[in-house]
Every structure is written in C-alpha cells, then in structure tokens.
Amino acid sequence: MGRRKSGRTISGVIVLDKPLELTSNAALQKVRRFFNARKGGHTGALDPLATGVLPLCFGEATKLSHFALEADKTYQVTATLGVRTTTSDAEGEIVARQAVAVSQSDIDQAVRHFVGTQEQSPSMFSALKYEGRPLYYYARQGIEVPRKSREISIRSIRLMSFSGDQLSLEVTCSKGTYIRTLIDDMGQFLGCGAHVSALRRTWIEGVEAPMHSFEELAAAAAQCDPDNNDYEPLDALLAPCDSVIQQMPEIVIQQADAVRFLAGNPASPVPAQTDIDHDVLRVKREGDDALLGLGCWRDDKIIPKRVLSIANA
Numbered sequence: 118m119g120r121r122k123s124g125r126t127i128s129g130v131i132v133l134d135k136p137l138e139l140t141s142n143a144a145l146q147k148v149r150r151f152f153n154a155r156k157g158g159h160t161g162a163l164d165p166l167a168t169g170v171l172p173l174c175f176g177e178a179t180k181l182s183h184f185a186l187e188a189d190k191t192y193q194v195t196a197t198l199g200v201r202t203t204t205s206d207a208e209g210e211i212v213a214r215q216a217v218a219v220s221q222s223d224i225d226q227a228v229r230h231f232v233g234t235q236e237q238s239p240s241m242f243s244a245l246k247y248e249g250r251p252l253y254y255y256a257r258q259g260i261e262v263p264r265k266s267r268e269i270s271i272r273s274i275r276l277m278s279f280s281g282d283q284l285s286l287e288v289t290c291s292k293g294t295y296i297r298t299l300i301d302d303m304g305q306f307l308g309c310g311a312h313v314s315a316l317r318r319t320w321i322e323g324v325e326a327p328m329h330s331f332e333e334l335a336a337a338a339a340q341c342d343p344d345n346n347d348y349e350p351l352d353a354l355l356a357p358c359d360s361v362i363q364q365m366p367e368i369v370i371q372q373a374d375a376v377r378f379l380a381g382n383p384a385s386p387v388p389a390q391t392d393i394d395h396d397v398l399r400v401k402r403e404g405d406d407a408l409l410g411l412g413c414w415r416d417d418k419i420i421p422k423r424v425l426s427i428a429n430a
Contacts, residue, residue: 124155125348128176128425129355132328135163135171145173147331151338152351160185160361161321164297166206169318170328177425178358181411184323184397185361189272191289191320194313196300198282201310203256205240205297215309217282224284227303228274236266240298269294284311289320323364326356358425359399359408367399368412368419375402378409379427383418397422 135144141162149157152175160172160182169192174182199217202209239252247255247262255262270291277285288296297313304311333354340350359365374384378400386393387403393414400412400419407427412419 124149124153125346126156126176127152127154127348127352127355128178128358129352130175130178130326130358130360131173131334131355132324132326132360133171133173133334134328134330135168136331137168138165140165141171144171148173148334149175151334152348153343158182160324161190163318164206164316166208166313167316167318170321170324171318172321172324172326172361174358174361175355176358177427178361180423180425181358181362184365184411185321187292188322188324188364189289189291190294190318190322191287192296193277193285193287193317193319194296194300195315196284196286196304196311197314198284198304198307198311199309200282200312201301201304202312204312205301206313206316209312213310217309219307219309221279223307224276224279227306228276228286230306231299231303232271232274234268234270237269237293237295237298237302238264238266240295240301267293271299283314287319321361323362324360325363326360327354329354357408362399362411365397365399365411366393366395367401368393369401369403369406370409370419371403375407375409378412378419378421379424381421381424383415383420384412385417386419 131148133144133148135141141159145157145159154175156179157173157175158179160174163171172185198219199215200211201213202211272289275287277287296316300311300313337350337354341348368386370378370384371387378384396413398412398414398419400409401407402409408425409427410424411422413422
C-alpha cells in the first residue's frame with residue numbers, strides 16, 4: 118500500500134497570482150505547505166515564464182478542477198518581433214533573426230487573420246506526451262516527433278501597443294491554445310518571426326475569487342499557529358469549492374433529495390423546472406446552500422455526475 122499523505126483535510130480554492138520562474142506544480146506545493154493541506158491540485162499549468170491567474174484546488178475542490186480546464190482564458194502577451202527561438206519564447210535559443218519592417222496595417226491584418234477557429238500544432242517544447250514522454254524531452258535532444266494538430270478557437274485579439282519590435286496583445290482563446298505557437302505563427306505571417314517575451318494570464322472563465330500573491334499568503338501563514346493546529350488566518354482566504362466553475366448554472370434540491378443525490382440517485386429541483394438549457398449544473402442543498410456536487414439534467418431530473426463529500430448530509 119502507498120503511504121498515506123499527511124496534512125489537514127481542507128477544501129476550497131486559492132487563486133494564486135503565480136510569479137515568474139516557478140513551475141505551476143512548485144507553486145502548488147509551496148501553497149499546500151502553507152496550509153498543511155493533505156490534497157491539492159491546480160487547474161491548467163502556466164509556464165515558468167508566465168505569471169497570473171493559477172487556481173489551486175484543495176480537498177473536495179479537486180473533484181471540480183477538471184471542469185475548469187475546459188474554460189476559455191485571456192492572456193496579455195508581449196512579443197518581440199524579428200527574432201525566432203527554439204521554444205518560441207525568451208528561454209529558447211535564437212534560430213533566426215530578421216529585420217522588422219512591419220506597419221500598423223500589417224499588424225491589423227495579422228490580428229484579423231488569426232481570430233477564429235483553426236488548427237494548431239503544439240510546440241515541440243510542450244508537455245504533451247508522445248510514446249509516454251513529454252514532447253520537450255525529445256526537443257531537448259534535437260529529435261523531431263510527429264505532433265497531432267488540434268482545433269482551437271481564438272475568440273478575440275486586442276492590440277494593446279505596438280512600437281518598433283515590441284508588440285503587446287490581449288488574447289482570449291479556447292482551451293488547448295498555445296500562446297507561444299500563436300505568436301510564432303503570427304511572426305511567420307508577418308514575415309519577420311517573433312517570440313514571446315512576456316506572458317500573463319488575466320482571466321479564466323468561471324473563476325470568480327480574489328487573487329492572492331505569495332507575499333499575502335506568507336503573511337497569513339506567519340499569523341498561524343501550526344503547533345496548535347490554528348490555521349484560521351489562512352483558512353479565511355479559502356474561496357468556496359465551486360469558485361472555479363461559476364459559469365455553470367446553480368440548481369437547488371430539497372434536504373430529502375440531497376441525501377438521495379449524495380448516494381448517487383436522481384433528484385428533483387426546487388421548485389420543479391423544465392426550462393433548463395445547460396447540461397451540467399452546480400447542485401446545492403436547500404436551507405444551507407451547501408454544494409453537493411455536479412449533476413446532469415435528464416428527463417426533468419438531476420443525475421449525479423460528480424458528488425462531493427460533505428458533513429451533515
């Protein structure tokens with residue numbers, strides 16, 4: 118048997134403002150140690166060179182993190198034109214330099230060209246797996262392997278600034294979009310090459326909770342008393358488990374039906390509804406508004422899809 122994880126059983130969400138030069142997993146483990154939390158996970162990794170919104174889920178919230186991965190996201194990206202790198206960002210080796218002779222009209226044309234649904238091939242430096250190993254494993258050895266393109270959607274691109282070889286954009290996109298690949302493709306379209314020099318995630322659909330820095334969390338941790346299991350200053354910062362899936366409609370069921378739902382049985386909404394047009398719903402209990410899990414709407418009933426473990430059910 119595997120060794121049981123130590124730590125506290127807590128549930129909730131911390132939306133971290135991830136700093137530079139830290140992997141998403143390293144950020145998660147650092148925050149998990151602050152809380153002495155037994156179980157944690159993140160929703161959608163950010164590269165070490167990227168900053169911004171990184172939801173961290175603890176306890177029962179980890180059961181909902183998968184659904185946050187499906188959400189649209191917004192990034193603010195700064196691209197350096199005229200330089201192409203092996204990784205399509207500032208960490209890679211320079212593979213090509215070219216003079217930048219790009220006008221505002223050229224930028225506007227590129228923006229229009231890349232908005233919409235399209236096929237995108239992942240970077241060789243992505244974490245996607247090929248024969249059990251991440252692509253970056255092969256890239257670092259100079260080995261090119263087949264990559265399957267995926268359909269993505271660039272919802273919008275807003276030009277923030279353009280001066281000389283520096284281009285700043287705000288991009289809202291579907292899941293699975295590689296901003297580094299988008300910038301590399303735009304650089305090729307402009308005829309001069311480009312790479313990402315700065316990247317910040319500013320929004321994830323359905324994530325509605327205050328964002329905290331490491332400094333804020335460290336200050337709260339300093340006020341805790343682990344020897345007496347007192348983590349109240351940190352626990353006060355935890356957002357509810359469903360803070361990462363607010364895009365899903367909420368539906369309420371009666372106390373008696375709550376017991377049935379938690380046991381994996383269909384339940385009826387309060388009041389009875391027939392006009393629900395969303396497949397997956399956040400299911401809450403009448404009276405105390407406790408989150409029970411997620412359910413699917415089928416034949417005027419709510420079918421359990423993901424059930425949470427809650428006290429006093």
